[in-house]
Structure formats: structure tokens, C-alpha cells
Amino acid sequence: xxxxxxxxxxxxxxxxxxxxxxxxxxxxxxxxxxxxxxxxxxxxxxxxxxxxxxxxxxxxxxxxxxxxxxxxxxxxxxxxxxxxxxxxxxxxxxxxxxxxxxxxxxxxxxxxxxxxxxxxxxxxxxxxxxxxxxxxxxxxxxxxxxxxxxxxxxxxxxxxxxxxxxxxxxxxxxxxxxxxxxxxxxxxxxxxxxxxxxxxxxxxxxxxxxxxxxxxxxxxxxxxxxxxxxxxxxxxxxxxxxxxxxxxxxxxxxxxxxxxxxxxxxxxxxxxxxxxxxxxxxxxxxxxxxxxxxxxxxxxxxxxxxxxxxxxxxxxxx
Amino acid sequence: xxxxxxxxxxxxxxxxxxxxxxxxxxxxxxxxxxxxxxxxxxxxxxxxxxxxxxxxxxxxxxxxxxxxxxxxxxxxxxxxxxxxxxxxxxxxxxxxxxxxxxxxxxxxxxxxxxxxxxxxxxxxxxxxxxxxxxxxxxxxxxxxxxxxxxxxxxxxxxxxxxxxxxxxxxxxxxxxxxxxxxxxxxxxxxxxxxxxxxxxxxxxxxxxxxxxxxxxxxxxxxxxxxxxxxxxxxxxxxxxxxxxxxxxxxxxxxxxxxxxxxxxxxxxxxxxxxxx
Numbered sequence: 103x104x105x106x107x108x109x110x111x112x113x114x115x116x117x118x119x120x121x122x123x124x125x126x127x128x129x130x131x132x133x134x135x136x137x138x139x140x141x142x143x144x145x146x147x148x149x150x151x152x153x154x155x156x157x158x159x160x161x162x163x164x165x166x167x168x169x170x171x172x173x174x175x176x177x178x179x180x181x182x183x184x185x186x187x188x189x190x191x192x193x194x195x196x197x198x199x200x201x202x203x204x205x206x207x208x209x210x211x212x213x214x215x216x217x218x219x220x221x222x223x224x225x226x227x228x229x230x231x232x233x234x235x236x237x238x239x240x241x242x243x244x245x246x247x248x249x250x251x252x253x254x255x256x257x258x259x260x261x262x263x264x265x266x267x268x269x270x271x272x273x274x275x276x277x278x279x280x281x282x283x284x285x286x287x288x289x290x291x292x293x294x295x296x297x298x299x300x301x302x303x304x305x306x307x308x309x310x311x312x313x314x315x316x317x318x319x320x321x322x323x324x325x326x327x328x329x330x331x332x333x334x335x336x337x338x339x340x341x342x343x344x345x346x347x348x349x350x351x352x353x354x355x356x357x358x359x360x361x362x363x364x365x366x367x368x369x370x371x372x373x374x375x376x377x378x379x380x381x382x383x384x385x386x387x388x389x390x391x392x393x394x395x396x397x398x399x400x401x402x403x404x405x406x407x408x409x410x411x412x413x414x415x416x417x418x419x420x
Numbered sequence: 421x422x423x424x425x426x427x428x429x430x431x432x433x434x435x436x437x438x439x440x441x442x443x444x445x446x447x448x449x450x451x452x453x454x455x456x457x458x459x460x461x462x463x464x465x466x467x468x469x470x471x472x473x474x475x476x477x478x479x480x481x482x483x484x485x486x487x488x489x490x491x492x493x494x495x496x497x498x499x500x501x502x503x504x505x506x507x508x509x510x511x512x513x514x515x516x517x518x519x520x521x522x523x524x525x526x527x528x529x530x531x532x533x534x535x536x537x538x539x540x541x542x543x544x545x546x547x548x549x550x551x552x553x554x555x556x557x558x559x560x561x562x563x564x565x566x567x568x569x570x571x572x573x574x575x576x577x578x579x580x581x582x583x584x585x586x587x588x589x590x591x592x593x594x595x596x597x598x599x600x601x602x603x604x605x606x607x608x609x610x611x612x613x614x615x616x617x618x619x620x621x622x623x624x625x626x627x628x629x630x631x632x633x634x635x636x637x638x639x640x641x642x643x644x645x646x647x648x649x650x651x652x653x654x655x656x657x658x659x660x661x662x663x664x665x666x667x668x669x670x671x672x673x674x675x676x677x678x679x680x681x682x683x684x685x686x687x688x689x690x691x692x693x694x695x696x
């Protein structure tokens with residue numbers, strides 16, 4: 103048990119270290135150009151005196167590493183600075199949007215994960231049959247479809263032609279839960295369709311891999327019922343790969359959410375990020391980029407830990 | 421051997437459709453019925469004999485825009501893929517041949533880059549870089565080269581311990597010879613199979629960036645940018661935005677069909693699965 107805790111702690115520490123390195127990368131990534139933030143705020147016609155004042159005020163005269171630690175210290179304390187474009191506090195604008203984004207991603211995950219696993223099981227049950235072929239074909243199509251194609255198809259047919267759901271997913275605080283669910287129905291459906299086929303196919307591969315092992319054959323030969331085989335032998339061994347598949351796709355969902363939010367004009371973090379990239383608002387971009395990366399790395403750590411916990415073989419590294 | 425009869429139907433379909441797109445892209449000014457940026461009719465006209473796909477949000481001929489858009493989309497995606505392959509495979513091979521600290525530094529660096537979702541990192545970098553096509557190709561190519569690097573290194577590590585590489589080293593060939601004359605020819609088939617997939621990824625990535633307004637800037641247009649230009653029409657029941665989006669999907673699927681076939685063929689050559 104102690105060794106298990108140690109492994110988990112090691113994995114988390116490694117993840118935090120990675121996150122730290124990523125924060126350096128994001129900070130450096132926005133400093134590639136010698137371009138000057140003060141210049142871009144004030145425009146080309148700014149007087150040298152005004153530029154110098156603003157530089158002083160923003161701390162741009164400090165060396166890069168001082169600014170990095172200042173920024174990192176602020177991020178760790180929830181102080182993300184102010185947006186250059188409108189002077190608003192970033193943390194305040196972000197918190198509501200982060201909640202919206204997580205709400206959307208949460209419901210997309212709740213729908214897509216069980217659906218993918220059930221469909222994956224069906225594909226295994228009818229291996230090489232019609233259903234299985236259909237699923238392979240759909241996977242090929244779905245990795246080739248851009249998110250906005252699926253999104254606008256849904257808007258065109260479900261929202262505009264049939265008028266079942268609104269085409270623009272506006273949400274605000276005073277909305278009731280049901281209204282909110284109705285607003286996110288189409289974006290959540292788009293996200294589900296984007297990750298579903300891939301998740302299904304990988305689940306299928308993971309279960310097939312387990313079902314073809316020698317111990318399953320042994321279990322069959324000693325006369326266990328199919329249900330017992332799955333409960334005692336197949337399921338425990340399939341958890342780790344399936345959790346891995348699910349986490350990989352949830353991480354993908356984090357990225358897909360950016361495009362989907364823009365399609366449906368959903369007030370989430372992705373749209374906030376895209377808007378401010380266009381405005382070249384570096385502090386906002388840094389903050390959003392770091393949060394997206396943190397969620398992504400966090401999901402990967404969870405996947406690794408689940409794999410360690412559910413697979414005794416990984417607990418005793420050679 | 422490769423004969424025309426051995427190509428399966430799905431690969432034929434992929435080859436023909438991809439060929440059509442490339443043809444339209446190369447000969448765009450000759451094929452397109454109208455110039456790229458000329459306003460020739462009303463806003464969002466429906467499909468007609470004069471405008472086969474209707475007109476767009478400014479009254480430009482949509483079919484002509486699509487053909488010129490094919491040119492931009494395919495050119496940028498192809499250049500980015502070429503960059504990512506050159507960079508990724510040369511660095512990957514070098515890391516495998518030199519090993520030691522060089523390999524460690526490169527591989528950990530690639531791990532770090534891959535710890536951030538590609539789209540997010542591209543957005544971060546594009547927020548400070550100037551918005552032009554060269555930047556776009558560089559950003560796409562460099563970020564994608566991490567995937568190629570991993571594959572190239574994995575393949576080259578296996579080849580590097582083969583007897584013929586050993587022999588070449590013993591007869592005193594330099595690293596350049598080892599990489600380009602011994603490893604490259606033998607690593608080519610898995611890399612070529614990957615090429616199609618990377619190209620699709622580049623097309624989808626470029627389209628996503630342009631759709632978000634951060635890729636190709638107007639009046640130039642690629643397909644992702646055209647979806648963005650025409651998206652307001654969707655709520656009025658005007659499907660103009662769906663056409664470029666569908667074109668992206670069709671191109672990606674047909675390249676995928678070809679890549680799938682090449683992948684099966686190369687595994688055949690290694691004595692793998694027995695299918696045509």
C-alpha cells in the first residue's frame with residue numbers, strides 16, 4: 103500500500119513539474135517577438151514619454167525572468183492581472199466563463215462516455231459483422247470531419263429547419279437548470295459526436311485485446327458463464343485501458359470546446375481566449391493558455407493514476 | 421506488384437477525389453468561372469445556372485471562391501506538412517543515431533511541447549506573431565513536427581542496430597551517410613504512410629485556425645475562412661457556410677482512404693496482414 107501511495111505521489115509531482123515547465127513555455131512563447139506591449143496598447147502615434155511611463159507602470163523594464171516569477175506568483179494566488187484591451191480584472195471575467203465551459207464539457211462527457219463504452223461493447227459482440235464495419239466507417243468519417251461542419255449541420259437542420267433548439271447558446275445567471283440544458287443541447291451534442299467514434303473504436307480495441315488473452319479461454323474452458331467471465335476476468339483487466347481511452351478523449355474535448363464555443367456563441371473560456379488572441383491581449387492569452395494546459399495535464403495524471411491503481415503489474419516497476 | 425487491378429475501390433475513390441481537388445487547386449484561374457474577389461451578384465443568391473453554388477456574403481461567386489480556396493488550403497497544408505516531415509524526421513533520425521544527451525534533450529523537449537494541446541499553444545503563439553501565411557506555415561509545421569519526430573526516432577532506433585548500419589559505421593562512414601543513405605531508405609515506408617494522416621491534420625488545423633479568424637486573412641480565403649465569412653447566413657436558412665465545410669470533410673476523407681490503403685500495402689511488404 104505504501105508503495106502505491108509513493109507511486110501516485112511521484113506521478114502527481116511529475117505532473118506539477120511538467121505544469122511548471124509548461125508555464126515557462128507559455129510565457130516564453132508570448133515573448134518571442136521583441137514587440138512591445140506598451141506600443142500595442144497606445145498605438146503607433148504614442149509619444150515617447152507616454153510609452154516610457156506605461157512601460158514603467160507595467161513593469162516592462164524588468165528582465166524577463168523577474169516578470170515571469172511575478173506573473174507565476176500572481177497566477178498561483180488567483181491574481182491574473184488586468185486585460186490590456188479593456189482594463190478589466192482577468193480573474194473576475196474568467197471565473198464565470200470557466201464555470202460555463204466546465205458545465206458544457208461535463209454534460210458532453212456524461213453523454214459520450216457511457217454511450218461510447220456501450221457501443222464499443224456492441225461492436226465487440228458483433229466483431230467483423232455489419233455493425234462493426236459501420237462503426238469503423240463512422241470512425242474514419244468522424245476523424246475527418248471538422249468540428250464546425252458537425253456544428254453547423256446541427257444548427258442548419260435541428261435549430262433552423264426544425265426549430266427544436268436555439269441556434270445561439272446564450273446562458274446567463276438567472277437561467278433555470280432546464281433552460282440552461284436546452285441552451286447547451288446542441289453544443290454538447292456536437293462535442294459528443296466529435297469524440298464518440300474515436301472513443302468507441304479505442305474501447306473496442308481495448309476489450310478485444312483482453313478477450314483474446316489466454317486466461318479468458320481458460321475461463322471459458324473451465325465452464326464459467328459468459329457473465330462470470332466478464333465480471334471476474336475481463337472487466338478488471340479492461341478498466342485501465344478504457345479509463346485511459348476516456349481520459350485521452352476528455353483531454354481532446356478540452357480543445358474541441360474552443361471551436362464549439364465559437365460556433366454556438368457560447369460564453370465560455372474558449373471564446374474568451376479566441377477573442378483576445380485576435381486583440382493581441384497577451385495577459386489574457388497567457389492566463390487562458392495556462393488554465394487549458396493545466397486541465398489537460400490534470401486529466402492525463404488522473405489517467406495514469408487510475409492505470410496504476412487498477413493494474414497491479416504497474417505497481418512493481420522493474 | 422502494384423497493378424491498377426489491385427487497387428481497392430475505396431482507394432480509387434480517394435485517389436480520384438483527391439486528384440480532382442489538386443487539379444482545381446493547380447489550375448484555379450483557368451477552371452474558376454469568375455475571378456476570386458469580384459462581386460458578381462446579390463448577397464447569398466441561391467444556386468443557379470450562372471452561379472452553380474450560389475453567391476457568398478458579399479455577392480462573390482461561391483464556386484470560384486471554393487476553387488481558389490482549394491489552392492490556399494492545399495498549398496498551406498502541404499507546405500506545413502513538408503516542413504514538419506523534414507524537420508521531424510531529420511531531428512528524429514539524428515537523435516536516434518547520436519543518442520546520449522542530444523537524444524535526451526530533444527525527446528524531453530518534444531514531451532514538453534506535446535503536454536500542451538496543439539491548438540491552445542498555436543493560439544498563444546499567434547497572439548504575438550504577425551498574421552501572415554509564412555508565420556502560419558512555420559507555426560503549424562513546427563508544432564506538428566513533434567509527432568513526426570516521435571515516429572521517426574522510434575523507427576530509426578530499430579534500424580540503427582541493424583548489421584548493415586553497423587557495417588557502414590565500421591567502414592568509417594560519417595553521420596550524414598548513416599542518416600541519409602542507410603536509415604532514410606529503410607524508414608521511408610512507415611513515414612509515407614504517416615504523411616497522409618499528417619496532411620489531413622494540417623488541413624483540419626488550418627481550417628480551425630481560419631474559422632477562428634486567426635489563419636488566412638481576407639481577402640485571401642481558404643475553406644475555413646469561408647465558413648467564417650458565411651456563418652451568419654446559417655440562422656436564416658442559407659447553407660453557404662456548409663459547402664466549404666463539406667469540402668474540407670470530403671478532402672480529408674478521400675486522403676484518408678488513400679492513406680489507409682498505403683498503410684495496408686506497407687504492412688503487406690513486411691509480411692503482415694494479407695489484404696490488397
